[in-house]
Amino acid sequence: MKRTFPLILVFVFGILGIIPFFVPHPVVQNADEFLRNEFLRILVAFALVLGLGSLLKVHIDKIKRKRENWQYSWILIISFLISAIIGLFGGVGGTGILPTTIGSFQFDIWTIYWNVVMPLGSTMFALLAFFMASAAYRAFRARSTEATLLLAAAFVVMLGVLPLGDRISPHLPSFAQWIMDVPNVAGQRGILFGVALGALATALKIILGIERSWLGGGRE
C-alpha cells in the first residue's frame, strides 16, 4: 500500500499528462487545464517550502552539533529570516504592513535583491573566468590527435567569433560558423539522440512502475 498507491498515482497522472497531447476535444483540454491551474500549480509552491525546510534543518543541525564552520550557519539563518520578514510583511513593492523606508534609505525586498542577491550571484559566476584561465593553462594539453583537434576547433571559434577574426582573414568567421553548423551539430545531435532516448526510456519505466528508486530506500 505504502509503495503501491504512489506507483498507481504516477501511472494514472502520467496517462492524464499524455492524453491531452493527442485528444484536442475541449472536454479533455479543459480538464487538463483545470488539473494544471487549480491543483499542480499549488503543489509546486509547497515543494519550495519543503526545500527551504530541508536547507534550514541542515544548518540548524550544523549549529547544534557545532560542526566545522558552524558559525556561518547562523549568518545564513539570520539573513534568511531578515529578508523573509522584510519580504513577507513589507510586501513585494514595499506596500505591506512593515515600513521599508527610513528617510531616503529603502530596504524593500527588490532593493535587497538588486543590491545583495544580484551582485553576489553575478560575482560567483565571474570567478569562473579566472578559474577557466588557470585550468586551461595547467591542464589543456594536446596529448593526442583528438585533443589537438579539440584545441584547434576551440582556437578557430575563439578567434572567428570576434571582430579580430575578420581582420585575420575574412574567411575565418565563416569557417567558425561552418564548424558550429556542421561538425558541431553532428556531434551534438548524436549525443542528443542518446540522451533523449535514455530520458524517454526512464520516463516510461517510471510511469510503468519498473523504476522505483524515487520511492526512497527501506522496505516501507
Add this chain to the structure above:
Amino acid sequence: MNISGDPWIWISALMSLAIFSFLYRDNPFYRFAEHIFVGVANGWAVTFYWHNVLSPSLFNPLFRQGNLYYILPFVVGMLYFTRFIPRVSWLVRIPIGLYMGYWIGVSIPSTLQAYIIKQVQGTILTTQNFQAWNSGSMGVVWSVILLIGVMCTIAYFFFSREHKGALGIASRIGIIFVMVGFGAAFGYTVMARISLLIGRLQFLLGPWLGIID
C-alpha cells in the same frame, strides 16, 4: 573618478570584492558573503512564492473566500511536510508521485516529437535540408557530412559491441566530430565566462568607482 555615495552601491561592491577575495584564497570574508547570498536568496524566493502563488491561489480562495475545493490541493501539498515525521514519511511519495507522474506524461510525446523525430528529419537527405544551408550545391555536401557525422557519433556511443572493423572505423570518425563539437563548445564557454567577468567589472568601474560611464 566619481565614487558613489549610495550605501547600497557600496554594499554591492563590498559583497562583490568579498567573493573575488576567494581568488587569493578561501577566507572568512568569502564565506560570510557566500552564506549571506544563500540566506537572502531563499528569503527573497519565499516572499514571491507567498505573495504570488500561495496567497492568491490557495489561502485567499480557501480561507477567505471559502472555496472548499481547494482543500484537496492544500491537504496534498501539506503531505510534503510528512518527510520530517519518520513514522508517516512515506506519505511524501503522494505529492511527489502525482506531480512527477503528470510531468513525465506531458514530456513523453513532447520529447519524442521535438528531440527525436524533428532531429531525425533534420538529419536525413532531403531537398529541404539541402536548401536550408543557403549554400547552393554545397548544401548537399554539408548534409552528407552531417549524416555521416551523426551516424558515426552514435556508433561511438554504442557499447554493446567491441569497436572493431566497420564499427571501429565509424567510432573513430565519430570521436572526431565529438571532439570538434567540444572544442567549439569550449571556445564559446571562454566567451561566456569572460562576458560575465566584464559585466561585474563594468559595475565596479562604473556605478561604484565612477571611472567609466
Add this chain to the structure above:
Amino acid sequence: MKIIEILTNIDRRIIYLILLIVVVLPLIFPSVEKVRVMPPVEKLYYAIDTIPPEKAVIVDFDYEPQTAPELDPMGFAILRHVFKRRIKLLVLSLYVQPLGLAQNALTQVIEEFNSAAKTNADSIIYGRDYVFLGWVPPPIIPILGMGESITGVYTVDYYGNQTDTLPLMEEITNYNDVGLLVSLSGSDIPKYWIAYAQSRFGLPVGAGITAVSASEFYPYLQTGQFSGMLVGMKGGAEYEEMVERTLKIKSRRKASEALLSLTYAHIVMILFIVIGNIGYFAKRRKK
C-alpha cells in the same frame, strides 16, 4: 631551458592578474567594435521583422542576474526593434528572478522612445502597445496554458491589472495570435518552448542564449525549430548592429563596447594554452 621553466610554472594569481588587466584596460579606454552579422542573428531579426501586423511577439525574459551581461544587451536590442516597428508585444518570465530584469529593460527602452515621442500615437503606451504578463509558476502552466488562452493563465498582469480589460489582450487570445516567441535564457528554457509549445501548438520560437549553451542549441537551429538564434555577448552585439543599421536607432551598445575586452581576453587565453603546451612538449622531449 630556464625561460620555459619560468613560463610553465606561472603562479595562478599572476594569471588572474594578467586576465584582469587585459579585461579592465579596454573598458577604461573603450571603443565600439564593428561586427559582422552572422546568419543565425539575421534569421531572428527578419523573423521578428516580418511578423504580420495583427500578430504579437512574446519575449520571454528567463535569465538570472548572473547571466545578465550576456543577455541584457539582446533584450534591449530586441525591445528597441519591436517598439520601433510597432509590433504588439507581450513580456513574461517563467521564473521569478528574471522579473526585475524584464522590468528594468522595459522601463529603460520605453523611456528612450517616449522621451523622443511628439504625440500619443508615437509613444509606447502600456495596455495598448505592450503588456507585461509577469510570472505564473511552474513553467509548464503558462507554456501549455497559453495555447488555449493567455488571459486564462495570466488573469492579472505584473502590475495587478485584470488582463482581460487591457486593449491589447482583446486582440491576442492564444498562440494562434502570436507570430513568434523569443526566449532569452541562460538555461534550457528555449528547448522547453520547442518541446511543449511548438510541438503541440506550432508556435514559432527564437532564442537568445548564453555562449555556454551555443554548442548544444545549434541542432535546433539547423532543423528550423529555432527561427533564429543570438549567442552570448557577440550575438547581442550583432543584433545591436542590425538594429542600428536597418532601423537607424542610435543607442548605447553595451555588448559592442565590451567586444574589445573579449578580444584581448581570448588572445591571452590562447597564449596561456600555447605556453602551457610548449612547456609540456619541452618536458616530454627532455625525458
